[in-house]
Amino acid sequence: MKHKTYIAASAMVTPLGFTTEENILAIQKGHTGIQKHKIPSISSESFYGSLISSEQIDKAFTSLGAISKYTKLEKMMLLALSETLKHSEEKITENSLLLIATTKGNIDALEISSPFDNTRAQLSVLGTVIKDFFGFKNEPIIVSNACVSGILAISVAQRMLQNQSYDTAFIVAGDIVSKFTVSGFQSFQAMSDKPCQPYDTARNGITIGEAATSVVVSKKRPLTDTIEILSGSSCNDANHISGPSRTGEGLFKSISNTLHKANVSATEIDFISAHGTATLFNDEMEAIALNRAGLQKIPLNSLKGYFGHTFGASGLLETAVCLECMKTNTLYTSLGFTSLGVSKPLNIITKTTQKKIMTALKTASGFGGTNTAVLFKHLTTQ
Numbered sequence: 001m002k003h004k005t006y007i008a009a010s011a012m013v014t015p016l017g018f019t020t021e022e023n024i025l026a027i028q029k030g031h032t033g034i035q036k037h038k039i040p041s042i043s044s045e046s047f048y049g050s051l052i053s054s055e056q057i058d059k060a061f062t063s064l065g066a067i068s069k070y071t072k073l074e075k076m077m078l079l080a081l082s083e084t085l086k087h088s089e090e091k092i093t094e095n096s097l098l099l100i101a102t103t104k105g106n107i108d109a110l111e112i113s114s115p116f117d118n119t120r121a122q123l124s125v126l127g128t129v130i131k132d133f134f135g136f137k138n139e140p141i142i143v144s145n146a147c148v149s150g151i152l153a154i155s156v157a158q159r160m161l162q163n164q165s166y167d168t169a170f171i172v173a174g175d176i177v178s179k180f181t182v183s184g185f186q187s188f189q190a191m192s193d194k195p196c197q198p199y200d201t202a203r204n205g206i207t208i209g210e211a212a213t214s215v216v217v218s219k220k221r222p223l224t225d226t227i228e229i230l231s232g233s234s235c236n237d238a239n240h241i242s243g244p245s246r247t248g249e250g251l252f253k254s255i256s257n258t259l260h261k262a263n264v265s266a267t268e269i270d271f272i273s274a275h276g277t278a279t280l281f282n283d284e285m286e287a288i289a290l291n292r293a294g295l296q297k298i299p300l301n302s303l304k305g306y307f308g309h310t311f312g313a314s315g316l317l318e319t320a321v322c323l324e325c326m327k328t329n330t331l332y333t334s335l336g337f338t339s340l341g342v343s344k345p346l347n348i349i350t351k352t353t354q355k356k357i358m359t360a361l362k363t364a365s366g367f368g369g370t371n372t373a374v375l376f377k378h379l380t381t382q
Contacts, residue, residue, distance in 0.1 A: 011083035050209030050308030103312035146366030151315030155232030174212035198276030201341035209308025233257035248289025276302020305335025
């Protein structure tokens with residue numbers, strides 16, 4: 001019999017705040033981190049993005065270490081994991097695992113203006129920096145699989161705890177906005193010329209963002225606000241290097257396998273935290289996949305209107321918000337949505353409301369045909 005696994009102690013470092021409480025309060029108030037930016041070192045053109053002030057990060061980090069020793073991303077991720085460790089019932093032991101989820105890591109270290117050696121861009125080096133800072137005994141696992149990285153890390157952690165001798169897994173995910181990422185999405189002509197509007201008729205592209213998030217996964221049931229990871233599944237539709245499957249095949253199979261493994265039906269889902277990047281093709285693909293899975297009537301939102309698309313961090317960041325939704329039985333507005341702009345029906349949340357949330361599904365999709373779904377259940381207090 002496989003061990004049950006539980007998820008807790010989330011931390012979020014975003015433009016909306018450096019703690020979970022600050023971020024949830026901002027979402028409740030309908031605030032967004034998205035602004036129009038003119039940053040010549042990143043792009044010659046103005047762009048909309050959700051960026052964290054380097055000055056604010058440095059100010060917060062001074063209590064942890066020397067600000068000149070670490071990159072912006074490292075400081076964000078160290079702040080997030082430090083916050084999780086501070087509030088967690090679990091401590092780092094010889095049976096603790098460290099998982100790091102990111103799409104591009106310290107990609108800005110490759111820029112000529114970077115004060116860091118370009119070897120800092122290697123994901124293994126990022127892992128070593130975080131491992132050594134906190135004194136983890138085991139080598140970290142790096143999960144870098146496009147924009148599903150953050151949510152995929154939860155599935156990986158669950159499997160490692162169920163099949164190996166680890167007792168806990170600390171996950172930290174992070175990505176930043178850089179010259180590389182901005183120019184890449186500009187070349188795809190995928191950047192919105194306004195704050196993104198997931199699933200909306202007027203949507204015309206993504207808004208990029210940066211964030212770091214951390215959670216702890218454990219075999220030990222927490223004393224309060226217990227949320228169990230029921231199951232997870234991933235599927236690559238092998239459709240295109242950047243374009244999603246027109247039939248939603250990979251996401252549909254990820255969702256179907258996840259529900260099947262947990263022996264949960266579509267009608268038992270109370271809430272879906274979806275990917276919702278606001279590109280024409282992604283949102284349409286999701287609508288098709290969710291309808292194929294029989295989930296078109298389940299309340300759904302995208303959080304991209306609050307944080308932008310934070311790449312590999314997005315899945316974990318949005319999971320952390322999802323956990324808070326389950327604890328407080330709150331469905332948050334899908335910011336930026338006015339009228340449905342996809343061909344299949346979806347139950348988009350247009351007003352923050354209270355609803356009992358016992359079972360929630362988190363989905364994500366990414367470049368290269370990657371798709372992941374993870375199912376969570378809120379358990380009653382013992």
